[in-house]
Amino acid sequence: MSLRYLDRLLVQPKSKDIDLARKEFILNILLLGCIFLAGIASVDVIINYFKLGSNFGGASPYAVVGFFLIFSSLLFASRLGYFQITAYVFITLLLIPNLVLSLKWGFMLPQALLMYSLIIVIAGILISSRAAFLSTFLIAVYLMVLSYLQSNDIILYDSSWLQGPFDFSDTIPAIVTLLVIATASWLFSREIEKALKRAWRSEAALKRQRDKLEITVERRTKQLKQAQVEKIEQLYRFAQFGRLASGLFHDLATPLTVVSLNLKRLNKNRDIGTQELSEAKVALERAVSGTRKLEEFIVAARKQIQKQEELKMFNLSYEINQAIQILEHRAKVSHVSIIFNYPSIPKVFGNPLKFNQLMTNLISNSIDSYDKMRKKSRPVEIKLQKLNNHLKLAVQDWGSGISKENLPKVFNPLFTTKNLERGTGIGLSICKDIVEKDLKGNINAESKIGLGTTFTIEFPIRKSEHER
Numbered sequence: 001m002s003l004r005y006l007d008r009l010l011v012q013p014k015s016k017d018i019d020l021a022r023k024e025f026i027l028n029i030l031l032l033g034c035i036f037l038a039g040i041a042s043v044d045v046i047i048n049y050f051k052l053g054s055n056f057g058g059a060s061p062y063a064v065v066g067f068f069l070i071f072s073s074l075l076f077a078s079r080l081g082y083f084q085i086t087a088y089v090f091i092t093l094l095l096i097p098n099l100v101l102s103l104k105w106g107f108m109l110p111q112a113l114l115m116y117s118l119i120i121v122i123a124g125i126l127i128s129s130r131a132a133f134l135s136t137f138l139i140a141v142y143l144m145v146l147s148y149l150q151s152n153d154i155i156l157y158d159s160s161w162l163q164g165p166f167d168f169s170d171t172i173p174a175i176v177t178l179l180v181i182a183t184a185s186w187l188f189s190r191e192i193e194k195a196l197k198r199a200w201r202s203e204a205a206l207k208r209q210r211d212k213l214e215i216t217v218e219r220r221t222k223q224l225k226q227a228q229v230e231k232i233e234q235l236y237r238f239a240q241f242g243r244l245a246s247g248l249f250h251d252l253a254t255p256l257t258v259v260s261l262n263l264k265r266l267n268k269n270r271d272i273g274t275q276e277l278s279e280a281k282v283a284l285e286r287a288v289s290g291t292r293k294l295e296e297f298i299v300a301a302r303k304q305i306q307k308q309e310e311l312k313m314f315n316l317s318y319e320i321n322q323a324i325q326i327l328e329h330r331a332k333v334s335h336v337s338i339i340f341n342y343p344s345i346p347k348v349f350g351n352p353l354k355f356n357q358l359m360t361n362l363i364s365n366s367i368d369s370y371d372k373m374r375k376k377s378r379p380v381e382i383k384l385q386k387l388n389n390h391l392k393l394a395v396q397d398w399g400s401g402i403s404k405e406n407l408p409k410v411f412n413p414l415f416t417t418k419n420l421e422r423g424t425g426i427g428l429s430i431c432k433d434i435v436e437k438d439l440k441g442n443i444n445a446e447s448k449i450g451l452g453t454t455f456t457i458e459f460p461i462r463k464s465e466h467e468r
Contacts, residue, residue, distance in 0.1 A: 011029065013083075018198070027086065034071040038068035094115065102146055104157060106157040119135060316393075317342045320382060324338050336379070339379055346386075354434045363382070365427060366399065377398075379397070390459065394457075397454075401450055401453055431443060431455075
């Protein structure tokens with residue numbers, strides 16, 4: 001039979017509650033100690049009883065063996081799961097003999113006082129701190145009443161132990177009691193330290209779990225936010241296309257009319273001479289030009305609703321011109337003139353579709369700035385210039401302007417000073433997102449009420465995806 005098996009059989013707690021398991025473990029250790037001491041005492045008393053016979057003056061063998069059996073029964077009850085009842089019985093079993101000792105040998109008996117201390121400590125460990133205070137109060141009351149009665153000779157006690165002489169053997173019970181107190185305190189502290197270490201480990205594990213959860217939640221939130229942004233951008237592109245649709249259809253109708261009229265003219269003049277041939281050639285050229293213009297409008301219109309992540313080298317001036325072209329009819333209706341000179345700017349690496357949408361949003365915003373104004377001159381000027389390895393792009397209008405209070409908010413999502421028919425509060429937010437994420441640059445706005453607004457963008461000239 002191994003020690004591990006005995007430990008599991010006699011000592012290790014069965015309670016699932018951590019606090020009760022700690023108390024059960026200490027009780028089992030104390031009961032085993034009492035069984036061990038009672039067993040030694042029983043053997044010693046029985047040997048001396050038979051050895052000395054009628055001259056034996058020690059404790060009754062029946063009482064000592066009785067204590068051995070009682071402690072063994074308490075351990076058995078504890079192992080069956082009756083830990084709390086066993087704890088109360090164990091403390092009571094320690095208390096009653098001491099009450100009798102104090103009554104017989106006097107309230108100042110040192111061994112009895114030490115045992116009272118042990119009982120108070122064990123009550124605090126096995127039951128609760130409230131039980132320790134309650135037992136202290138009851139023992140104190142008992143000793144005060146007993147001291148009064150014994151001091152006034154109302155209850156007589158045996159004081160022969162005070163007469164001496166004393167020898168070393170008289171200290172053994174006191175030493176054993178002190179060792180038991182120290183052992184109980186050590187066991188309690190040891191179990192508390194174990195509980196604290198478990199708590200620290202649990203806290204550390206919870207912290208790690210919390211950190212992992214925070215990272216997961218943050219990553220998921222970013223994914224959801226990105227998905228929402230993409231959906232909003234898509235809806236905004238459709239809304240913007242809806243606003244541009246009437247102008248697009250008007251501009252598409254013109255080249256279609258040119259193609260149709262010139263094809264009809266060619267159809268009527270099948271048998272033609274030199275003069276008619278020359279006129280037919282001109283008509284054909286107009287038809288071809290009209291189809292090209294039609295193709296350009298279709299490409300420009302497609303960019304307003306298309307979602308494309310292709311990165312490549314593209315011409316900034318060409319994309320700006322396409323954005324102007326798509327807004328040409330709207331500008332005419334608003335009596336706005338869009339001014340853009342085509343500077344010699346090298347091609348850059350990036351997403352041409354995103355840049356086209358950026359320019360469409362900024363120019364559209366500048367056109368809207370004249371809605372509430374009666375100015376005859378309504379220019380929107382676009383400037384693009386190269387500064388070392390950077391490009392500077394400015395879109396300027398002389399419209400209604402933005403107040404100081406609203407200027408810091410213009411790039412916030414869903415912020416707008418326009419009515420619902422004219423603005424959604426998403427356009428400039430998308431512009432900022434495109435500039436920072438796709439162009440790796442920055443955008444800022446300068447404005448004064450009644451004097452107009454300038455949006456300035458600065459971004460590096462990139463030749464490949466890895467350049468920043």
